[in-house]
Amino acid sequence: MKTVRQAPAWSLRQLLYFVTVAETGTITGAAEQLVISPSAVAAAVEKLEHAFGVQLCVRRKAHGITLTAAGQDLLRRSRALLEEAEELAEVGGGAGESLGGNLTVGCYHTLGPTCLPPLLSAFAADHPRVRTTFTEADQDSLQDGLERGELDVAVLYDMQLRDGVASLELFRTRPHVLLPAGHPLAGDPEVRLRDLAAEPFVLLDSPPSSQDTFSVFRQVGIEPQVRFRAGGLETVRALVGRGLGWSLLVQRPWSDRTYEGREVVVREIADGVPEVRVLLAWSRRTPLTRAARAFARAAPTAFTPSPILSQQSTTTEENR
Known part of the structure; x- marks a missing residue:
């Protein structure tokens, strides 16, 4: 028997309002960014809470909002869903021939100067319509960002990785x-x-x-x-x-x-x-967007061979 699908009791617009509230920290800040009234933003969050049957945030006067555990989970899922919706809109609008959307890359701060330039320049050349941003941070902060859905992928060391992090090797160094x-x-x-x-x-x-x-x-x-x-x-x-x-x-x-x-x-x-392995990592809990998948496919080729090991080998030969 064929399953009859039903429309959800919430909308993408409500999810967008909720994500904006979470990112700005206040109803008022979200309303200003969305250019709508604070009451409309508050109503959207309330309707989401009613639809999911959980409290998504705690509102404190003069202190903004704090997400509950359920709110954190919905935030992660909403970001991924909104990204997919944007990609679907591009395909529907006839822009499917070239990849678009957003991509947020994290990078361990000492790896940034040597890893980000080749990664970002090669990816931008192949996918100029993807809006790519990056942030540099320590290992724990990067993994937090992946878990919360704030980062699509991250470049980090193969050290103290959490169970929820998937990865592929970019290169090795010593x-x-x-x-x-x-x-x-x-x-x-x-x-x-x-x-x-x-x-x-x-x-x-x-x-x-x-x-x-x-x-x-x-x-x-x-x-x-x-x-x-x-x-x-x-x-x-x-x-x-x-x-x-x-x-x-x-x-x-x-x-x-x-x-x-x-x-x-x-x-x-x-x-x-x-040797120490340098990895491209992402969260197992959040499906990779098309842009993130393309980045993961292209990333290893930016370090073939590893520029660091190649330089070390050349220097060693010169000193012998």
Whole structure:
């Protein structure tokens, strides 16, 4: 017997109003953005609550709204549904020949300078109608964004991934030692971490990079003498360039000069340190949009071969 489908007791417009309320944090803010009356926005949210039989948000005078657990779940689903509706409208309007819609990409902040430019430029060349935005953040914030539906995909390390995150490998890279140009070991093609253990260390203090750094030291059986902790890659490089310590990093900019113009020296680690995988990740709970699927298909080709490993290999050959 054929199933008879029924129209839902809610509309896409109501979902749009609800998403706007969640993103602005207030009924008034949503009304201003949508250019409608606050009463119309409030009525749409109330009708959604009645249709789903749950409370979606808690309204506090002078403090805006706070989503309930049900509201958070509906927000994630609504964003995906509205994205699909926009894509369907484009197809219906005759724009199906080229991909459109929105795409929001997250990226671990130290990976941004080396990963985002090739990814975004290649994707924009193939899909110029997709409106792509990006945000840089730490690993936990990126995974939060994926779970909440705020990010379509994210570029991050294969470290401390949650069960709800799916991924594919973009490339692999290896940690390296960063030394001041005048360091006694700067002329060696490879460096043993034990030979640096007693010297001041500059830590990139940004999880999960910091945890991975300490795990490398545990594998080798040494404890670094942490002198400075920096939250940014270029700050670490600048401190090393000043001769204030050495560091262990994964990301390597093409230039071996700091922002001050001081030279830093990259050397391979002789202790057999394992490679680190860089991934493109997305939430298992939210279906990928057409734009996100296209981005996932194209992303690995932007790093074939890995620009970081290729550069490291070339530098190693030149030093032999």
